[in-house]
Amino acid sequence: MxxxxxxxxxxxxxxxxxxxxxxxxxxxxxxxxxxxxxxxxxxxxxxxxxxxxxxxxxxxxxxxxxxxxxxxxxxxxxxxxxxxxxxxxxxxxxxxxxxxxxxxxxxxxxxxxxxxxxxxxxxxxxxxxxxxxxxxxxxxxxxxxxxxxxxxxxxxxxVFQPLTDDLNGCANEIVDTAMDEISKDAQGMINKLLGKSQIDPKSIKPIKRLAEKCKDFAILHPAFGSFSDAFDTLAATLVPPLVGDKQMNVLAYLGVLADPQAINTWMTNNQAEVDGDLLNSIFNPAGTTSVAPAPVFTPATVAAPAVTVDGGYDWESFGI
Incomplete structure (x- = not known):
């Protein structure tokens, strides 16, 4: 590669x-x-x-x-x-x-x-x-x-490329959308766990997926990374049965993610300026290759010289 x-x-x-x-x-x-x-x-x-x-x-x-x-x-x-x-x-x-x-x-x-x-x-x-x-x-x-x-x-x-020159504004909009969805997902998980005598270990899987989603978007805001790191620390303690303090810690973690005010504070405390060159590489990947950019909603059709890519998906459909 x-x-x-x-x-x-x-x-x-x-x-x-x-x-x-x-x-x-x-x-x-x-x-x-x-x-x-x-x-x-x-x-x-x-x-x-x-x-x-x-x-x-x-x-x-x-x-x-x-x-x-x-x-x-x-x-x-x-x-x-x-x-x-x-x-x-x-x-x-x-x-x-x-x-x-x-x-x-x-x-x-x-x-x-x-x-x-x-x-x-x-x-x-x-x-x-x-x-x-x-x-x-x-x-x-x-x-x-x-x-x-x-x-x-x-x-x-x-390949996603915003139809705007304001890449920082686009990144902020994605961050806001992501946090809104994460908050709603966390509240839904709380609603399923409240009132139970213990947490079913199977219930941890969607929480882990939520934390992974946070990690995936950490490139746009460091707070996402801290959300993911907090779960990694918590997950190390989650040995069944998930009762008592372990149960309360899971609910407390989700409680922060589900609270818009807590999220806002967390993100403010983890604020950092995203480098302009990094934003350009995120939203204008063609700038890092010789391939013409693909418009939003339209698959790229121009393929670069053959490269070896793991996985069975046809990456050439992205024009990369």
């Missing part, structure tokens, strides 16, 4: 757009149907008479479960920015790897329906009036067609 690639992977950001998430809802729109209100038949362009449920909706609940899991996964790696999420380039391979795992889980849930697909429809149909049964038979999809409706796809991320 050449030096410029190492610099870019350490300090650059990728803009990850929201994944495309699709899948049949087991419904079909009824064309020409009329609505009935107080005995009156209603039709016309302003009337939506509804649809027929030909596949039991309770068997498709896994869709929203996986959708939410994917959204939480991406959010845990970065901060919201426009229609996407800013993710440190150094963590992009790891994010994509975990995304592919969730994507595989989604399609596995779909495939589990295949052996019982027709039976589920027939059981659902048998509970409907005869006229509705005929409609279900007319609109039900063959298995292959049904399966083909399910899709989760992540658009190719792009």
């Amino acid at each position: 050449n030096d410029s690639m190492e610099v870019l992977m350490k300090v650059g950001f990728a803009l990850v757009q929201s994944p495309i998430k699709r899948g049949s809802d087991g419904k079909a729109t009824l064309k020409g149907a009329e609505a009935v209100l107080n005995g009156n038949h209603l039709n016309g362009d302003a009337i939506n008479a509804g649809s027929v449920v030909w596949f039991p909706g309770d068997k498709l609940r896994f869709k929203s479960t996986v959708y939410h899991a994917i959204d939480r996964l991406i959010q845990s790696y970065g901060v919201a920015w426009g229609a996407g999420t800013l993710v440190p380039l150094a963590k992009l391979d790891q994010l994509i790897h975990e995304f592919e795992i969730e994507k595989g889980r989604f399609m596995n849930e779909v495939d589990l329906l295949q052996p019982v697909y027709d039976r589920l429809i027939d059981d659902h149909k048998s509970k409907q009036p005869a006229a509705v049964q005929s409609v279900i038979d007319a609109v039900r999809l063959p298995w292959d067609t049904f399966r083909a409706t399910f899709k989760i796809h992540m658009p190719t991320p792009s």
Whole structure:
């Protein structure tokens, strides 16, 4: 790996757009149907008479479960920015790897329906009036067609470069957004832990992920690094069972992150001026290479001479 690639992977950001998430809802729109209100038949362009449920909706609940899991996964790696999420380039391979795992889980849930697909429809149909049964038979999809409706796809991320010359202002905006999200995440974790006799060791994993997120953004503000360091010190003491002082220390740590006033004080006490050259290398990575800059939301298409990069992700899609 050449030096410029190492610099870019350490300090650059990728803009990850929201994944495309699709899948049949087991419904079909009824064309020409009329609505009935107080005995009156209603039709016309302003009337939506509804649809027929030909596949039991309770068997498709896994869709929203996986959708939410994917959204939480991406959010845990970065901060919201426009229609996407800013993710440190150094963590992009790891994010994509975990995304592919969730994507595989989604399609596995779909495939589990295949052996019982027709039976589920027939059981659902048998509970409907005869006229509705005929409609279900007319609109039900063959298995292959049904399966083909399910899709989760992540658009190719792009190297993030702000459309502004005020790089310091951009950095401050990212810092503010990150701290707001971290504070809300910490409060959510507190809400799940309060009132319990002890902390389940599994509950430490999302806290650790939150601390790692802080560390990833320390390049923009040293307070992020101190948040992460504080967790490392705390984590060394967290040997189960997590009760008593250990439990209180975890809640105290989250309490600081969840308190906007405490966060403001912490960040003020850890204030430092970010070097202009460093900001330029973060937000204008093309300045450290011979590659033309990639606009926000648009993947780079120009590839530099071949370099060896660990991981299975195609870094050439970033033009680096």
